[in-house]
Amino acid sequence: MHSQAPDVGVPPLLDALRSGTALLHVALEKRLPFFAPRLDADWYQRVLQAYYGFYRPIEARLHDGGLIPIGFDQALRAKTPTLRNDLNALGLSDEAISALSQCPSLPHLDTPAACLGALYVLEGATLGGQILRREMAQRLALNADNGGAFLNVYGTETGRRWKRFLDYLADVPLAPPRPPAGRGCGALDIQLF
Ligand code: HEM
Structure with missing residues (x-):
C-alpha cells in the first residue's frame, strides 16, 4: 500500500x-483476519458473507445511481456475482445468501466524484486480493471452484x-477541489465538470 x-x-x-x-487501508489490513493464525474455514465463510453484505448493496447503488462517469465497464467489473458463486460453493443456498445482512451505512454516492472514489477502493482491492488469494490457497486450500474466486476475481487480467482503471481515472475531466468549507469528504471531494 502507499504512504x-x-x-x-x-x-x-x-x-x-x-x-x-x-491510513484507512492500514487499519483495514489490521482488522481483516486473513493472516490471523486462528482463521479457519468457518471464519473465512463469515468474512465472505460480510464482503457480500457490502459489495451487493454498494454495487447495486453504484449501478442504479447512474452517476458513474462514462467509460467505466460496470458489467465486466461487477464482483457481487463472483461472491455469490463462492458462497454457493461453500454450501449456502440462494435463499440463505439473499437473507444475509446488508451493510446499512454505505458511503454517500450522490456525485460522480463520490462514485469514482468508491470505484477506486473496489478496483484497488483486487490488487491486495492477489496476496490474500495465495494465502488462502496455502492455508485453506481455496481455489476458484471451492469458494476462493472472489480473491482472484479478475484472474490474470488483474x-x-x-x-x-487508472487510465479511465486519468481521462475523467476534473475541476479543482472545492475549498474545505462545507461537507468534508477529503480525497473524494473533487468536482467533475
Ligand atoms: C488484509 C487485507 C489486504 C491486504 C493484505 C491488502 C494489500 C494490498 C497491497 C499489497 C496493495 C498494493 C498492490 C500493488 O500495488 O500491486 C493494495 C492495494 C490496494 N488495496 Fe488493499 N489489501 C487488503 C485489503 C483491501 C481492502 C479490503 C480494500 C478495499 C475495501 C483494499 C483497497 C486497496 C486499494 C484501493 C489499493 C490500491 C492502492 C493504489 O495503488 O492506488 N485493500 N492492497
Whole structure:
C-alpha cells in the first residue's frame, strides 16, 4: 500500500485518492483476519458473507445511481456475482445468501466524484486480493471452484484491468477541489465538470 507522502509523477487525482485512503487501508489490513493464525474455514465463510453484505448493496447503488462517469465497464467489473458463486460453493443456498445482512451505512454516492472514489477502493482491492488469494490457497486450500474466486476475481487480467482503471481515472475531466468549507469528504471531494 502507499504512504501519505505525495508521489512524484502520479496524477493528482490518484495521488489524492492514495493519500486520502492510506491510513484507512492500514487499519483495514489490521482488522481483516486473513493472516490471523486462528482463521479457519468457518471464519473465512463469515468474512465472505460480510464482503457480500457490502459489495451487493454498494454495487447495486453504484449501478442504479447512474452517476458513474462514462467509460467505466460496470458489467465486466461487477464482483457481487463472483461472491455469490463462492458462497454457493461453500454450501449456502440462494435463499440463505439473499437473507444475509446488508451493510446499512454505505458511503454517500450522490456525485460522480463520490462514485469514482468508491470505484477506486473496489478496483484497488483486487490488487491486495492477489496476496490474500495465495494465502488462502496455502492455508485453506481455496481455489476458484471451492469458494476462493472472489480473491482472484479478475484472474490474470488483474494488472491490466487496474492499469485500464487508472487510465479511465486519468481521462475523467476534473475541476479543482472545492475549498474545505462545507461537507468534508477529503480525497473524494473533487468536482467533475
Ligand atoms: C488484509 C487485507 C489486504 C491486504 C493484505 C491488502 C494489500 C494490498 C497491497 C499489497 C496493495 C498494493 C498492490 C500493488 O500495488 O500491486 C493494495 C492495494 C490496494 N488495496 Fe488493499 N489489501 C487488503 C485489503 C483491501 C481492502 C479490503 C480494500 C478495499 C475495501 C483494499 C483497497 C486497496 C486499494 C484501493 C489499493 C490500491 C492502492 C493504489 O495503488 O492506488 N485493500 N492492497
